[in-house]
Amino acid sequence: MRDAATPHPYADPLAFGQRMQILRTRRGLSRPVLAGLLGRSPSWVKQVETGVIKTPSLSVILRIAELLRVRDLADLTGDQSMPADLFTGPGHPLLPEVQAAVNAYPVRSDREAPTAAHLRHRLDRAWASRHCSPNHRKVVGGLLPGLIRDAQLAVRQADSSAERRARQAILSEVYSLTQFFVAYQPDAALLWRVAERGMVAAQESEDPRAIGVAAWLTVQAHRDAGHYEAADTVNRDTIRHLEPLLPDGDDRVRAIAGALQFEAGYTAARWGESGTAWGWWEKARAAAQTLPASYYDPVTSFSRAVMSAHAVTVAVELRAGGESVRQAAAADAHTIPSRPRRARHRIEEARGYHLDGQPDVALATLAKAHEAAPETITYNGYARRIVLEETESKSPERRRRASDLAVKLGVLAA
Template structure:
C-alpha cells in the first residue's frame, strides 16, 4: 500500500484481504454493492461515516489505514454555512409563531422569489439562507392555523424542498432528512397528487444518496402514476413526470444498470413533446437543457468519461437556466474528463465551475474529492492551476 493511494483503493485492498465480496461488505456497511464499487473506483467519496462502518466490518483499528495522512482533514471535509444555526432553529422550533398567519399568496410569492435567487445567484446558499428561516416559519404557521390549510400544506412541502436543496451538501444530514420527511407529510396533508409526486422525487434523491437504489426506484415507481395521466393537459404535471424519469435514470445509472438510458429516453421524448423550447420549471428548472445535463450525469455515474464528453458536445453551458445547475454540470463534465484520462481538461472545467458558482463547488463533496485527486496526479506544469482552485474552495492539500 503506497502513500498516494486513494481511500477507495485502500478500502478495496482491505476488503480483498479479508475475503469479503462487495455485496458482503455492503451488507455490513448498510449500503448497496454499487456504492462500495463507486467508493473503491473513486466515483464516490469515502465519507467519515462510511469509513467507520467499513472499519468495523473489516476490523480496521485506525482510520489512518484508510485515509493515510489526510485523516485529520477528512474529518473536517464537509464545510458548514454561517446561516445553518438559523435554519436549524427554524426547523427544530415546532410551534408556530404568535400572531396572524401570512396569506398563502404572500408565501407563494416569497417562495418563488427564494427559488429564483437559488437559481440565479452565484452565492445561492448565502442569499437563500437569508430568507429561508422566516419562510419556514411563515409556511408552517399558515399550514397549522391558516384558513386554506390544503394550499398552505402544498406550499409548506415546497418550502421543505428548498430547505432540502439548501442543506444537501453541508450542515446536519439529519436536518436534510427531516426536511424531506416533513415535505412528504405536508404533501399528503395537501391531498394533491402533484405535490405527493414531487415530494417522492425529492425523497428518492436522498434514498439514492445513501446507496439504497432499489428503494429509491420503488419510491419513484409509486410517484410516476400520480402524474402520468395528466401530462398532456397540465405542464406542471409534465415537468414532474420528466423529473421523475430523470431521477430514475440517474438512480439506475449509479447502480450500473443499462436500463437507465431507457428512462432517460422517456424523459427526453416527453420534454421535447410537452415542454416548449426555453421552458424551465421555476423550482427544479427541468426542461430540455436539464434533460441533456442528466445525460452527462448518467454517463459519469456509469464511469464512462468518453460518453460524458460526447453527450456534452452540443450542450452549451450558457443554455442551462440555473447558475447552480450550470456549475454542477461543469463539475460533472470535469469528472467525466478525469474518467477519460483527460486531466488537463478536467482542471480547466473545474476552474470554469468555480467561476460559475464558487459556493456550489465549495459545498460539493465530489468537487473536493476531484480537486484532491488532481493535486495528486497532475504534472508540475498544471499543479499551480489546481492549487489555485484548492485555495479558492478552502481545500488544504
Template structure:
C-alpha cells in the same frame, strides 16, 4: 450499518471501509466531505498512512459516514460524541432551528397563502439564479418554514391545503440547500416533512415533487433501489394528470430524470437510457420557456442528466459526446451550470485527462465557487488532481484546491 460482530478485531481503516460500503457511500464522496483526496482515504482504509488520522479527522470522517458513536470507527472503550450535527455552511444552524424547533405562538396576523407561495417561488428563483445559492436562498428559508408551519396550524380547508403546498416547497428547497453541508438526519427530516406537507396538500403535482425530493435523499444515503421505485411511482401518479397541465408534465419529466440517474448508479443501463429518452420527449413537447420552479425541467437539464448518466455508467467518451451538444448559457440554473462542468471533470478524470479535469473544475468554480466548494465530488476530484495531475498542473491544482477548501 454494520453490526459490532462485523467490526470486531478490525483496524480503524478497515472499520471505516466497512461502514462506508455498508451505508452505500462512495470513497469519492466521503473523501470530498472531509476535504481530502480519494487516494488519501484509500490509504487510510488500507492502513498505508505513516501518520494515521487524528481525533479531529476521525470526527470529520464519522460525520461523513453518519455514525454517532465514534467507537464504531475506533473500537476500544465507549466514547459517545456529538458528531451527528454537521454544519458545513453558515446557513445550516438557522435552517436547523426552523425545522427542528417547536413554535406554539399564534401568528401575529393572518398568513396570506398566496403571498406565502410567492415567497417560496422567489426563494427557488434565487436558488437557481444566484452564484451563491446556499447563502442567498438559505437565508430566506427559516422565516418561510416558520410561517408555513404557523399557517398549517391555523388555517383549514382549501387555505390549509394551499399552505401545505407552499410549506412543502420550502422544505424541498431546504433539502437542496442542506445537501452535502448538513448531517443525514437533518436531510431526512427535511425530506420527510416535505412529503408530509405534500400529503396534506393532497395534490398530485405536489406529491410528485416531494417524491423527487425524498428520492434525492434516499439515493444519496444508499437506498438507490427505493429511490428508483419512488420515482417510478411518481411518474405513474402523474400519468392521468398530464393533459394540459404543464406543471404535471414538467414533474413527470423530472421524475424520469431522477429514475435515470438512479438506475445508472446501480448499473441498470437500459432503464437509465430509457428514462433519458422519455424525459427528452417530454422536454421537447413543452412550450419554450416553461419550467417547474423547483426542478427547472427542460431540454437543457435533460441534456445535463444525460451526461451524468454516462459518467455514472463509466462511459466517459459517451459523456463527453453528450456534453458537446450543450450550450452552457442555455442552462437556466447557475448551480446546474456548475454541475455540468463537474460532470465533465468526472468524465475527463475517468480518462486520466488531468488537463481536461483541471479546466472543467476551474470553469465550474468560476460559475459558482460555492456550489463546487460544497460538493464532495468536486473536492475529491481536485484532491486527485494534486496527487496525479503531474508537475504541469500542480501549481494551478493546488491553488484550486485551496479555493475549494481541500487539503490534498
C-alpha cells in the same frame, strides 16, 4: 441494531480490503458491478478485498470512495490521521439559523399569518434568487428561517380544509427549498427531517405537483445515502401515481413527472444498468419535448435545455469516459439559465473528462464551475474528489492548479 456477527467497518485492525468489502456489501453492490464501475475485473476486486492486493493508489481509493458513497476517506482507509470529507461540504454560516427554524416546535402565536398569495410571492422570489446568485446558499439561507416559520403558521391558521391543503402545498415547497440548502452540509439528520416533513406536507396537500417534488427530493436523499432500492421504489411509485394525471395536467405536473423519469435513469446508471438508464433518459427527453421551449422548472430545473446535461450525467454514472466527453461536446451549458445548475453541469463535464483521462481539461472545467457558482462546487463531493486527487499529480503545473482550486474549495488550507 447492528448484527453482532457483522464486523464494524471502522473497527481496528481491519485492513483496507475488509473495509471495502463490508462497505460494498452494505451498498448492495456485487463484486462484478463494482468492478465494472471501476473499470477493473471482478477478480481484482476480490484480490483487494482478500488482501492479495494491498491498498491501491490514491486515485483508485478516491474512485472507490465515490462509488461506495464514503463520506470520510478515513472510514475506508482506516487512517484517522488524515480525514477527508468527500461528500460533505463545510457547514454554512447560516446553517444554525435554518436549523433553529426547522427544529422549533411552535404551538401558538399571537401574530396573524401572511396570506397564501404573499407566501407564494416570497417563495417564487427565493427560487429566482437561488438561480441567479453565484452564492445561492447565502441568499437562500437568509430567506429560509422566516419562510419556514410563516408557512408553518399559515397552515395552522387555515380556516377551511381547502385552504389548509393549499397552504400545505406551499409549506412542502418551502421544505424543498430548505433541502437544497441543507444538502451536503454536516447534518444528515436535519436533511432527513426536512425531507420527511416535506413529504408529509405534500401528502396532506393532495396536490400532485407537491407530491412529485417531495418524492423527487426524497429519491435524491435515498440515493445519496446509498439506498438505491428505496430510491427506485419511491421513484417508480410516484411516477405511477402521476401517470393518469398527465393527459390533463399542466406544465408543472408534466415537468415533475419528467424529472422523476430522469431520476429513475440516474439510479439505474448508479447500479451500472446502461440500457435501463438510457431508456429512462429517453422517456424524460420525450416528456421535456411536451413542454414549451422556454419552460424551466424552478425546483428541478427540468426543461428541454437540461436534457443534454442529464445525458452527460448518465454517461458519467455509467463510468463511460468516452461517451461522457461526446455528450459534453454536444451539450451547451449556456442554455441553462440557472447559475447553480450550470455549475453542476460543468462538474459533471469535469467528471467525464477525468474518466476519459483528460485531467487538465477536467480542472479547467471545474474552474468554470467555480466561476458560475462557487457555492455549488464547494459543496460538491465529486468536484472535491477530482481536485484532491490532482493535488497528488506528477505534473507540477497540474498539481499547482489543483492546489489553488483546493484552497478555494476549502479542501486544503491556504
